[in-house]
Structure formats: C-alpha cells, structure tokens
Amino acid sequence: MTTQVFIVDDHYMVIEGIRSLLQLEKSIDWVGHATNAASCLAFLRQQLPDVILMDINLPDKSGIDLCKEVKQLHPSVFVVGLSTFNQQSFIAKMMENGASGYVLKNATKEELLEAIEAAAKGKTYLSDEAAQTLRKNTDADVPVLTRREKEVLILIAEGLTNNEIAEKLFISPATIDTHRKNLLTKFDAKNTASLVKMAMQLQLI
Amino acid sequence: MTTQVFIVDDHYMVIEGIRSLLQLEKSIDWVGHATNAASCLAFLRQQLPDVILMDINLPDKSGIDLCKEVKQLHPSVFVVGLSTFNQQSFIAKMMENGASGYVLKNATKEELLEAIEAAAKGKTYLSDEAAQTLRKNTDADVPVLTRREKEVLILIAEGLTNNEIAEKLFISPATIDTHRKNLLTKFDAKNTASLVKMAMQLQLI
DNA sequence: CTTTCTATCCCTTAAAAACAGGATATTTTA
DNA sequence: TAAAATATCCTGTTTTTAAGGGATAGAAAG
Numbered sequence: 033m034t035t036q037v038f039i040v041d042d043h044y045m046v047i048e049g050i051r052s053l054l055q056l057e058k059s060i061d062w063v064g065h066a067t068n069a070a071s072c073l074a075f076l077r078q079q080l081p082d083v084i085l086m087d088i089n090l091p092d093k094s095g096i097d098l099c100k101e102v103k104q105l106h107p108s109v110f111v112v113g114l115s116t117f118n119q120q121s122f123i124a125k126m127m128e129n130g131a132s133g134y135v136l137k138n139a140t141k142e143e144l145l146e147a148i149e150a151a152a153k154g155k156t157y158l159s160d161e162a163a164q165t166l167r168k169n170t171d172a173d174v175p176v177l178t179r180r181e182k183e184v185l186i187l188i189a190e191g192l193t194n195n196e197i198a199e200k201l202f203i204s205p206a207t208i209d210t211h212r213k214n215l216l217t218k219f220d221a222k223n224t225a226s227l228v229k230m231a232m233q234l235q236l237i
Numbered sequence: 238m239t240t241q242v243f244i245v246d247d248h249y250m251v252i253e254g255i256r257s258l259l260q261l262e263k264s265i266d267w268v269g270h271a272t273n274a275a276s277c278l279a280f281l282r283q284q285l286p287d288v289i290l291m292d293i294n295l296p297d298k299s300g301i302d303l304c305k306e307v308k309q310l311h312p313s314v315f316v317v318g319l320s321t322f323n324q325q326s327f328i329a330k331m332m333e334n335g336a337s338g339y340v341l342k343n344a345t346k347e348e349l350l351e352a353i354e355a356a357a358k359g360k361t362y363l364s365d366e367a368a369q370t371l372r373k374n375t376d377a378d379v380p381v382l383t384r385r386e387k388e389v390l391i392l393i394a395e396g397l398t399n400n401e402i403a404e405k406l407f408i409s410p411a412t413i414d415t416h417r418k419n420l421l422t423k424f425d426a427k428n429t430a431s432l433v434k435m436a437m438q439l440q441l442i
Numbered sequence: 443c444t445t446t447c448t449a450t451c452c453c454t455t456a457a458a459a460a461c462a463g464g465a466t467a468t469t470t471t472a
Numbered sequence: 473t474a475a476a477a478t479a480t481c482c483t484g485t486t487t488t489t490a491a492g493g494g495a496t497a498g499a500a501a502g
Contacts, residue, residue: 043342049254137248178478191431207480224430226396232437383448411451
C-alpha cells in the first residue's frame, strides 16, 4: 500500500528537493504540490492525500493556521510540519493544531521517510532536533499576555507615550501605566527598552 | 563548455532540490556540496568551481562573511547568494562582499540557470524580486552607526540606564546622553522604545 | 592643512517612565 | 457560585529620558 503525499511550500527548490528525494520510493505516491495555503485548500476539495508536508512560512497564511483549518475540514489527513527554524513556539503550535509530526529542512531522507510513514499510520514523529527543542523549553519563558496587554505593548514599541496610548484606546493614562507595570513584571524586564527587545525576540511584536 | 557549480546550504532538501533541477542541464557540471562554511573552504583548497551557490544562513558562519572570505582567497570563483529572505540589507551586503548575484529560494529553474550563467561569465544577476527590493530602499533607511553608538545601542536594548552604561564604558553619563540623542536622530525615532524596535528590525542588535 | 567625523563633556528644563502603594467592577473559569 | 483573572482607575515619589543649547580634542580624509 502506498502513501499519498502532498506538499505545501513557497520555495520551489524545496518542493523540487523533496520530490527528488521521494521519487524513487515505491511506498510513496507524490500527488502534487502547492506554493500557498489557498491552492492547498483548493486541492483538498478535489482529492485527499494521506499526508501533507506543510511549511510553516507561507505567503498567504502561516502553516500553523493552515494546519488547524486542514484538520478541521479533513480530519483524516495527517499533517507533517516542515520548517527551517528550530523554534520551540512554532513546533508546539503545530502540534497543538493537530500536526502528526515536525521535520526540519536539514533533515535526511531517512528522517523524512520515517516522519511520513509514522504520520500515515496515525502516529507522531518529531525529528531529533525538534524533539530536543521541545523538551528544553516546554513553555516557561514566553509570557502569556492578555489582549489589552498585547495592544499596549505594540503601541509602546511604536513609540507612543502613555498619554498617546490612552487617547488611542479611550482609557485613562493611569491604566496604561498599570498595563506597563504588568508587562515589565511578566517579561521580568528592567525597563521599556529591554521589554521591547524581549518582545521582538519572542516575535510578539 | 560546462560550468562547474558547487553549493553551500545547511538544508539537505534545498541541496537536493537544486541538484535535481540542474541534473539534466548539460551546461552545468555539479561538483559537490557543503552544509557549512568550514567544509566549503576545505573543498575550495582541493578544487575551484566556476560558481558557488551560497546560502545566507549557515550554521558556523553567515554566508555574507563566507562570501567575503571566498572572494579574498579565490577571486576567480563567482558567488551567487541564495536565501529565503528578501531582505534588502542581506542582499546589499552580499553584493558589497563581491557576490555576482542573488537568487531567492522560490526562484524558478530558469531564474537559477540565468543567474549561474551570468555569474560564470563574470556578469551580475539579481532575481526580479531581489532587484526590486534593492531599488526600493537603496540605502536611506539603514542608519550608519559609529562603533561607540552601536555599543551604546546594544546596552540600551539590554535595559541599562545612562548611568549604568557610563559606568560600564568608563565615560561620563553626559556622553551617553549625547550618543542617545544621535541615535534617536539617526533612526528618526521618537523615543527609546521605537529606537529598539527599529534597531531589532534592521538586525543591528 | 583645513574640514569633517567621532568621541568626549557640560547645563537646563520638561516630559515620561519606574516604583510603591492602593481600589473597584467585570469576566472567566474551576 | 466562589475564586481567579482581567481591565479599569487613583495618588504619590523618584529616576530616567528627551530636547534644547553649546564646547573641546583627536582622528581621518580630502
């Protein structure tokens, strides 16, 4: 029995690379590719592969969101995340959204095949590096912000003062001050400068 | 006459993709690949290809630095930058360091071939998107900082106050204040928060 | 050798942020 | 429903920045 594989990646060279890697595998049936989320969803309306290899970075939508949608619309399809970055938050989010595995783009042919086979059987596969990353920082270091706090954080980083933010959000400057205090505490930041730096590093801005 | 091509990229799948793209081209002679800067330099001690396709992101060294080294050691070798990101600063730096071209990883086979052929002839090739990016922000928006300003900027982003920075650098707090003023002016930033954000975005921190 | 750039230092005033305490109403969630 | 989280607001004080001005000495570059 062969496994039908579809790939979504905005990089032509990566698609070509994976196609060439899988070409000679008898157990793999290459059913097509897409370079963005929209055409991936369009394809799925016609045909359902067993496994989708899905890049995290797509032009129209993040792979993380696409994964969620695909699993909602077509629960029988297994998704394997594919990415350059070995970033804990991305991996965790993909898995939360129903992915069956995660493979880095510097993975070997063997790792890739293992991931596809595991996914096809409904099992979970994480490449060694990805698994290691997940184990390291389970969560801990990424502060959980409320909606309001995120709003305020973004406006702070844009260079607005408390008064300007207060006007923009139609609330008292004193409230902004409180949100600021809470942000500094949550990030364990000493002042605005380090707060902004940390938030940028964690890609919260 | 065939063009000898070598590739440096830390992603196995990309190497595989490019190999598969170039395999059938009679004018291209694939001489090998490396997944890091060190083994690329080692290879060049044995054999000199005509063109090197070089990723910007390598595990041991940035492609930008590697490009500079390669051109110093082996001026006859032409380098074509290869990257996921369409970032003006990267492209500009690659070209400054002697690259003959720049291709994005979502380029088509035709673009890639064109770039390799142009490079082999000593000409310059930029993929459409890359050229567009370069034209947009020729320079303008990336402020030129002095060594001292960079130092101060980094310490500001780490959350140090003027007094703390002054102690660390053994200079007067007043001087830090001046550097701060100059940084705000150069970045056209309203305050520290936006300064740090901009500097992070331009990857100066 | 003169001009420009860089790095250094100083003063003043006003604005903004950090810090330390609170308080209260509304959601969420366990 | 009771506890927890969220969002709102307040009064202070102290520290830090921002913005304006100006000055000097050395290095680099024309």
